[in-house]
Amino acid sequence: MSSIIIEKIKSLFSGYFALVMATGALSIGTHLIGMEAISKTLLFINIFAYIILWILTILRMIKFFPEVLADITSHANGPGFFTLVAGTCVFGSQLIIVAGQYEVARYLWFLAIILWVLIMYTFFTAVTIRKNKPTFAEGINGAWLIAAVATQSVSILGTLLSPYLYLGVEVVLFFTLCMYFLGCMLYLNIITLIFYRFTFLDFKYETLTPPYWINMGAVAITTLAGATLIMHAESFSLLNEITPFLKGFTLFFWITGTWWIPLLFILMIWRYLYNHYPLTYDPQLWGMVFPLAMYTTSTYQLSEALSLPFLKVIPNFMVFIAIFAWVFVFIRLFSHLIKDVWLKGRKA
Numbered sequence: 001m002s003s004i005i006i007e008k009i010k011s012l013f014s015g016y017f018a019l020v021m022a023t024g025a026l027s028i029g030t031h032l033i034g035m036e037a038i039s040k041t042l043l044f045i046n047i048f049a050y051i052i053l054w055i056l057t058i059l060r061m062i063k064f065f066p067e068v069l070a071d072i073t074s075h076a077n078g079p080g081f082f083t084l085v086a087g088t089c090v091f092g093s094q095l096i097i098v099a100g101q102y103e104v105a106r107y108l109w110f111l112a113i114i115l116w117v118l119i120m121y122t123f124f125t126a127v128t129i130r131k132n133k134p135t136f137a138e139g140i141n142g143a144w145l146i147a148a149v150a151t152q153s154v155s156i157l158g159t160l161l162s163p164y165l166y167l168g169v170e171v172v173l174f175f176t177l178c179m180y181f182l183g184c185m186l187y188l189n190i191i192t193l194i195f196y197r198f199t200f201l202d203f204k205y206e207t208l209t210p211p212y213w214i215n216m217g218a219v220a221i222t223t224l225a226g227a228t229l230i231m232h233a234e235s236f237s238l239l240n241e242i243t244p245f246l247k248g249f250t251l252f253f254w255i256t257g258t259w260w261i262p263l264l265f266i267l268m269i270w271r272y273l274y275n276h277y278p279l280t281y282d283p284q285l286w287g288m289v290f291p292l293a294m295y296t297t298s299t300y301q302l303s304e305a306l307s308l309p310f311l312k313v314i315p316n317f318m319v320f321i322a323i324f325a326w327v328f329v330f331i332r333l334f335s336h337l338i339k340d341v342w343l344k345g346r347k348a
Helices: 002-008 018-033 035-065 066-071 079-101 102-129 140-164 171-202 210-231 236-242 243-274 283-305 308-346
Strands: none
Touching: 002 035, 002 171, 018 035, 018 079, 018 283, 018 308, 035 066, 035 079, 066 079, 066 102, 079 140, 102 140, 102 283, 140 171, 140 210, 171 210, 171 236, 171 243, 210 283, 236 243, 243 283, 283 308
16 A cells, blocks of 8 residues: 555646645635535635645655656646645635634745745746757647746735735735736736647647636636735725726636636537547546636626626526536545555555
8 A cells, every 4th residue: 555655646746736726716706605514614625635735745855856856847747836836825815715814824825925936937947948848739738827827826815915914015915916917927928829729730639638727717816816906905005096907907807717618618528528538537627627616706706896796696606517516526536546546555
């Protein structure tokens, strides 16, 4: 059994913190809608998941550092490490909104900023200077947008923490505003490359992996970051002055995310039903659950920020799609662990 666990740690998926992102986003969304029992249950699950994933990640860095370094400097696996940043911030936001734990969230925010700097510049430096680069079709995928997701998550958590700071509120809000715009820049740059791949290069259904849902998830969290800034505008004069612009820009990103949803569902039907691609457990599936949960949460908060109550019709039904997706993938994860670890352990 120990050899199996060691092997699993060695090959741990770099983007596994998407589980924390998906669970945290859904917990916040269900809390806002009033599903407190589900929200609190997801909070407890996320506490456990966050701790376990950090233990596994630290063990992997200690025992298999060359493999970690190879992953973070590759075009294919490197973007997954941004889930450490996004997962930490979404978990911190969940602690504030659902549990009211501001002190813990503050330390998580500082940790996320450090992780953001290390991962952002390690990854982009590595993929820029490496000699043997993959082809365009092999190198770019939806996971690259997690860089934008991570950046927006830092903005959101910092903005949520700002009312509980005694000093430096304006400095923090200026920083989170800058991170918001930086996340917008990263999304617009990367999505251009992804859209080009979608429409002008040969695109096989085998390559349509779940992280392509981040095409929508990245603009969903951008919408949430903008809405959160708008709702805290009275705390910072600069934010108050540019609120009209923020409202328009945030609405732009929300409608972009809304546009992606039908197309992504159609492409999933093309992949799984038309081409009969097997729907087996893959940790990348959490990259599909997170956007659905984040779209639910961001739409609710956008309706609050723009005073558009009729928009709440959307999260009131989208939340059930997000819950179904989360339960489906969680059951697949649980059965996968039993089959892949317990049964193989008995055979060994």
